[in-house]
Amino acid sequence: MLLGKLAQSIGAAVEGDDSIEITGIAPLATANKTQIAFIARKAFIDQLSTTSAAAVILTREVADSSQYVGNKLISDNPYLAYAKATRFFDPFPSKTEAFIHPSATVAPNATIGERVYIGANTVIEDHVVVGDETQIGSGCFIGQGTTLGKNCLLHSNVSVYHDVDIGDRVILHSFAVIGADGFGFAPSSEGWVKIHQLGGVSIGDDVEIGSATAVDRGALGDTVLEDGVKLDNHVHIAHNVSIGKNTAFAAMSGVAGSTKIGANCTVAGMVGFAGHLTIVDNVHFTGKTMVSSDVLEPGVYSSGVPLQPANVWRKNAIRLGKLDEYVRVLNRLAKKLND
Amino acid sequence: MLLGKLAQSIGAAVEGDDSIEITGIAPLATANKTQIAFIARKAFIDQLSTTSAAAVILTREVADSSQYVGNKLISDNPYLAYAKATRFFDPFPSKTEAFIHPSATVAPNATIGERVYIGANTVIEDHVVVGDETQIGSGCFIGQGTTLGKNCLLHSNVSVYHDVDIGDRVILHSFAVIGADGFGFAPSSEGWVKIHQLGGVSIGDDVEIGSATAVDRGALGDTVLEDGVKLDNHVHIAHNVSIGKNTAFAAMSGVAGSTKIGANCTVAGMVGFAGHLTIVDNVHFTGKTMVSSDVLEPGVYSSGVPLQPANVWRKNAIRLGKLDEYVRVLNRLAKKLND
Amino acid sequence: MLLGKLAQSIGAAVEGDDSIEITGIAPLATANKTQIAFIARKAFIDQLSTTSAAAVILTREVADSSQYVGNKLISDNPYLAYAKATRFFDPFPSKTEAFIHPSATVAPNATIGERVYIGANTVIEDHVVVGDETQIGSGCFIGQGTTLGKNCLLHSNVSVYHDVDIGDRVILHSFAVIGADGFGFAPSSEGWVKIHQLGGVSIGDDVEIGSATAVDRGALGDTVLEDGVKLDNHVHIAHNVSIGKNTAFAAMSGVAGSTKIGANCTVAGMVGFAGHLTIVDNVHFTGKTMVSSDVLEPGVYSSGVPLQPANVWRKNAIRLGKLDEYVRVLNRLAKKLND
Structure with missing residues (x-):
């Protein structure tokens, strides 16, 4: 890809030779003569003097404050420009022509759009709808009555249960599972009685869901992921949870049933949400928080x-187990001294 | 389904028209004229005045203390009655006739019961036994010598390794894995030496296991889940753990090797158990507890x-890291003041 | 297997009848007349008097300090000797002859070594290389351009994405996923923009990866697991993490992007690492630590x-939320008293 065309695609202005061929992207320190690099933070400005990169994405300000004489891709937001550039160099083998592998099992009454790819051994059950230009890898399962939008990408070995509704440009990674039963049981004298999960899952556009992440179907009514939600690996979304637009979850976080999370939130790793909570928009949780x-x-x-x-922590942890007692002593002392 | 027949099936008494047709279940607030609803807590009693539900499951007491004039399903335990009703409206496509998909690979010496359903691409290895009326979805793997009981439901893409013993009416969700190797290695001067896991897994009746949950095989002897155990998604059960009757685990909890957990326990989300512990019956753990x-x-x-x-917590967390020191100061002050 | 031959294989010396037939391994308390047992800790020495085991692996010291008169396998390290013995009794059905199941989909340009086993429905994409004597279970996916070394064992239902490099004698359990996209998005006024993940994953020799564990591909450059790394179930390794030789992770631990962990570390369960950290060699983390x-x-x-x-903890937790305040009071009191 020529530098000039790449610049145009990512909204950057070339200063230098826009006719050179670009073959990839690499860090400043290791980029070779046909790869571009980017500088997102001034802290890395020294690496400009030694980089071999074909061109560097950087701000006007960084360009002016450095001695860098190589090709420049001037951008107000180099990190965003880098993100936009990555899609031209993704080694993942995208499929753009209509193809259904002979070993796939596709129900005759399923509706398959145009230029859809369906990989080996994938099972498409009755009344499934698959939108145009959606690519489904091998070994996937799409349950009865489920709808997949356009331009989705399901990697190999994804399970989507029945009656799930998925928007456009959604990406599901291997071992993601959408629509399994929520965890619902009523106690009885004979043990737990299963509450069959009668709701579904509704997933908006531009959602990405990581490997081994599970989004359970609703008990009554749907579990909802709005447009632009991003879930990393090993995330658990329980029944009837709803997650607002563009909220992102890092790996290993989980949400218990019926909790509502707003838009534009970020959730770091291993955060746990209790059930039936309300979280407003624009809330951010750091790692391992218990909500x-x-x-x-x-x-x-x-x-x-x-x-x-460990030896320091152990002492503190033991003290923590008696903190209430210590505070009572403290309060008594304070009272005595103030008297 | 007629209201009268439904009432009988769930142990409730009809007050009103038992001949109406019921098509589903929904929350009080959204139920339509052919759906039933339930009221489990008095807090929702106001919704009775506006519900459009065909009938409402409720207690004698709630019925008498409300002005509700619609059809009633009187029950001592409306939540349990609701749970029992859900199975009549589950949209999951149950298979009740004998069927083996032509793409399945079933060992000739496997023993397949009556009215068993085996989905596309599922692999059943040598000497496997599958009980009557068990339904196995597509893309499952059942390893050599494993036994599945009667009326089990394995959703698509479940892996059960060799020599696992599973009871009746067990439900396994997509990407559940039973019988993978426990994590055992002996340190040596050349690095870790694998301890092959020679035991199996023994799972009782009426167990349900969620998506992406793993129950490892024993090192020597079996890992054991007793009757009625319920495991949510992303649960980890290590080798030689045993879990007593009707104990339930919420998502993302895990148990390290050889820990014994009693009956009728409940474990909330993200709880972690160290290895080689004993937990008696009727113990309950709240979310994120470290056991x-x-x-x-x-x-x-x-x-x-x-x-x-975060700014408040950060200060507290820093103090926590010196808690032992503060308590020593406190104790000195207390001594000084008491002297 | 004769006791004498077994002893030789595990580096132990027989005292007693080396011609007896051994059929398995069991705990001291339950071993029968054809099974061996081991005693790793002196605490169990009393069980020697009642065991029915065919032979017991034990140290010279334990042998001399007990009255045990049965067959002995004398070893400096009984636990290691036991580990070495387990491989002779593993019930897992290893495949040692070349075999490609007719339902497998193997790209004509893939390079398949000698005595490779490929199970039912497994998909091997273009330009994949599979080393000699590697066994791949059913329902696996091996993406374009990936290399698997020699003597690897992939259990059923494993996903390895494109351009991943895996060494020799690597074991991957069901639902392990190697090379899925790292979690990278750039914020923009139109929401998150995906950062396509252009790097790969490099896995050394003798690595074992548990069920439902995910090792993501790098953003630029590779995610790296060095030789002898062992990962339990439900572990999350983010993009561009590197993990040094022989480091072991227990279940449900996770590492955020670009963190470098040294060699010979041990990580207990549910430990979480923030991103961009450096951890040196020989560091050990106890359960649920936040790094x-x-x-x-x-x-x-x-x-x-x-x-x-819970009632005790609740009081302590409330106090913890005001710890900074209490310490300020404490400091004031201390000052007052010292004045």
């Missing part, structure tokens, strides 16, 4: 405990 | 840290 | 909070 109550004010919230050497 | 010692008294246990605004 | 900063000294580190009865 056990509503969050009604935007902001950053935490509860993760930072590590210490 | 690092035996629990020999029934009751409720916790250690999860509730969230705060 | 939020570099660890530059070998040793043991912790931050998990031990459980308490």
Whole structure:
């Protein structure tokens, strides 16, 4: 791809030779003569003097404050420009022509759009709808009555249960599972009685769901992921949860049933949400936070405990187990001294 | 389904027209004229005045204390009655006739019961036994010598390794894996030496196992889940763990090797158990608890840290890292004041 | 297998009848007349007097300090000797002859080594290389351009994306996924823009990866697991992480992007690492630790909070939320008293 064309595609202005051929993207320190690089933070400005990159995406300000004489891709937001450039060099083998592998099992009454790719051994059940230019890898299962939008990408070995509704440009990674039963049982004298999960899952456009992430179907009514939601690997979304537009979850976080999370939130890794909570828009949770109550004010919230050497921590942890007692002693002392 | 017949099936008494046709279940607020609803808590009693539901499951007491004049399904335990009703409206396509998909690979010496359904691409290895009326979805793997009981439901893409013993009416969700190797290695001067896992897994009746949940085989002897155990998604059960009757685990909890957990326990999400512990019956753990010692008294246990605004929490967390020091100061002050 | 031959294979010396036939391994308490047992800790020495085992692996010292008169397998390291013995009794059906199941889809330009086994419905894409004596179970997916070394074992239903490089004697369990996209998005005014993940994954020799564990591909450059790394179930390794030789992770631990972990570390369950950290060699983390900063000294580190009865813990947790305030009071009191 020529540098000039790439620049145009990512909204950057070339300063230098726009006719050179670009073959990839690499970090400043290791980029070779046909790869571009980017500089997102001034901290890396020194690496400009030694990079071999074909061109560097950088801001006007960084360009002017460095001695860098190589080809420049001037951008107000180099990180975003880099993100936009990556799609031209993705080694993933996209399929753009209509193809159904002979070993796939596609129900005759399924509706398959144009230029759809269906890989080996994939099973498409009755009344499924697959939108145009959607690519489904091998070994996937799409349950009865489910709808997939246009331009989706399901990697190999994805399971989507019955009656799930998925929008356009959704990406599902291997071992993602959408629409399995929510965890519902009523206690009885004979043990747990299963509450069959009668709802579905509704997933908007531009959602990406990581490997081994599970989004359960609703008990009554749907579990909902709005447009632009991004879930990393090993995320658990319980029944009847709803997650607002563009909210992103890092790996290993989970949400218990019926909790509503707003738009534009970010959730770091291993965060756990109790059930039936309300979280407003623009809330951010740091790693390992336990969200056990509503969050009604935007902001950053935490509860993760930072590590210490085990012998130091052990003493602190023992004291923590008697903290209430110590505070009572403290209060008595304060009272005595103030008297 | 006629209301009268439904009432009988769920152990409720009809007050009103038992001849109306019921097509589903929905929340009080959204139920339409052919759906039933239920009221499990008095807090929702106001919704009775506006519901359009065909009938409502409720207690005698709630019925008498409301002005509700619609059809009633009187039950001592409306939540349990609702649970029992759900199975009549489950949209999941159950298969009730004998069928083996031509693309399935079934070992000639496997023993397949009556009215068994085996989906596309499923692999059944040598000497497997599948009980009557068990339904196995597509893309499953059942390893050599494994036994599945009667009336089990394996959703698509489940892996059960060799020599696993599974009871009746067990439900396994997509990407559940039973019988993978426990994590065992002996340190040596040349690195870790694998301890091959020679035991199996024994799973009782009426067990349900969620998506992406893993129950490892034993090192020597079996890992055991007793009757009625329920495991949500992303649960990890290590080798030689045993879990007592009707104990339920919410998502993302895990148990390290050889820990024994009693009956009728409940484990909330993200709870972690160390290895080689004993937990008695009727113990309950709240979310994110770290179980690092035996629990020999029934009751409720916790250690999860509730969230705060990050700037508040950061100060507390720093103090926590010196808690032992502060308590020593406190003790000195107390001594001085008491002297 | 004759006891004498077994002893030789595990580096132990027989005292007793080396011609007896051994059929398995079991705990001291339950071993029968054709099974061997081992005693790794002196605490179990009393069980020697009642065991029915065919022979017992034990140290010279334990042998001499007991009255045990049965067959002995004398070893300096009985636990290691036991580990070495397990491989002779593993019930897993290993395949040692060349075989490609007719339902497998193998690209004509893939390079398949000698005595490779490829199970039913497995998909091998273009330009894949599979080393000699590697066994691939059913329902696996091996993406374009990926290399698997010699003597690997992929259990059923494993996904390896494109352009992944895997060494020799690597074991991957069901639902392990190698090379899915790292979680990378650039914020923009139109929402998140996907950063296509252009790097790969490089996995050394003798690595074992558990069920439902995910190792993501790099954004630019590779994610790296060095030789002898062992990952339990449900582990998450983000893009561009590197993990040093022989480091072992217990279940449900995860590492955020670009963190570098040294060699010979051990990570207990549910440990979470923030991104962009450096952890040196020989560091050990106890369960549920939050690793939020570099660890530059070998040793043991912790931050998990031990459980308490819920009513006790609740009081302590409330106090913890005001810890900074209490310490300020404490400091004022101390100052007052010292004045």
